[in-house]
Amino acid sequence: MRWFIATVISIVLVSSVLSTEVDDDEPFLEILARSTIYNTGERKAIFCRGKNLVEPIKWYSPSGKLIEAQSLKNKRVYVERIVEESGEHAPLIIQYIKIADNGNWTCRSGDLSETIQFIVGEKVNITNRNVEREGEEGKSIVLTCEAKGHPTPVVIWYKENSRIPNDTKKYEHRADNSLEIKNLNHADVGLYVCKVRQKxxxxxxxxxxxLSVLHKPILYNNFTGTIDTTKYKTEEVYAIMNETKNITCSAIANPPPTYTWYRRNNGYDDDxxxxxxxxxVTSENGTYSVLIxxxxxxxxxGEYKCTANNIKGKESIIFHVNPAAKPNKPDFVSFLYANTTTLTFNVSCSSCPMELEEDRSPDPANLTVKGYSFQMVPAQENYPPDWDSAQDFEVDITDPNDTLFTVGPLANKTKYHVRIRSCNAAGYSEWVYFETLLETSHADRIIAAIAVILAAFTITSYF
Incomplete structure (x- = not known):
């Protein structure tokens, strides 16, 4: 242990020089440390020094017990004495500080005394900070947070960065800092974080x-992303004769579902x-299946049924396929401007219904146009456009009065062949081909275009 004392002596000597000077003949006593926070397991040597003392320096524990010198029975907390010409030093040695060492430790000699407060803390130690758990639909699961420490830590649970409230039917925050999630379902899947703080x-x-959850398939609309919560699930599908119609059946499930398609026999049960x-065609990860x-x-x-099935259960939806007319193609198309990665067009179809309050117009012969489809092919000199390799962009109509549509991202400083068509619930119109090549722009041309727009706005506002 001599090496430990010797290591600290140099610190003590420096502290002695910096301490307040006193009269050479006047007795004094001081602790060469400040009250502070110690962590469990640390080793500490707290020096008390004195000069011109009548009695030897003694150390007392928070309980008032006299601290003795090191011995075979006294190895963890003890006092050593160092007597020099400059005075007496009595280091209090504590090996492996414990929570029980909290409190005021006193250095005393006769009527002189100094006290230092030990605040001993034990940091929370979570050995495995990233874990995976799997629950089962309809059951509960307890997520643990091994937050043991001193002072008692504050623990707050979050799901996907949102704080989980206390005292709800869904969640129970337990006294041991664990979180119980009740009546599991697919919506409980995600990342849960217990944040631990010892201020x-x-x-x-x-x-x-x-957290993952084993649950039966849940059908949802592949285009809107909404989940169908009705007991008997049906969907109207419109198709254009002499063309191909793809019907998509999408499901969320764990484990991934298998899909079975049926042709319904005039409404009877013998599908x-x-x-x-x-x-x-079914995706490899089981998220959807397409009937062609x-x-x-x-x-x-007629009617077609899709059934998604896994070990937890199954769900079905019936698609009613009805004939419908192809939408009219756009009757006005113009190019407005380009930037480094996009092209902006003015597109309209004066003969197309666009009642956005409903999903579709009631007349299958004139369904609501929901948007426009753009195809872009990089131009190659002396070669016709290869439309089979075109980039496809589907742009929805969000406001019937807004006819501006921006398409991208595209390659910078590239010329493109462009064609455009209308789309509704049944399919697509004939193509409208843009006769000239269109090129994405340099950044400086964007600034110029903005300047022109601002100038036009200023003139309009003036008049």
């Missing part, structure tokens, strides 16, 4: 739990499974 120790840590592999209908004649009109 007195200026210490922070956290634990992240990635006929569709076994033609060329008619069905080639609308050659009226025999393709």
């Amino acid at each position: 007195a120790l200026s210490y922070y840590t956290d634990k992240t739990v990635r 006929v499974p569709i076994t033609d592999e060329e008619m069905v 209908l080639r609308m050659r004649d009226n025999s393709s009109i």
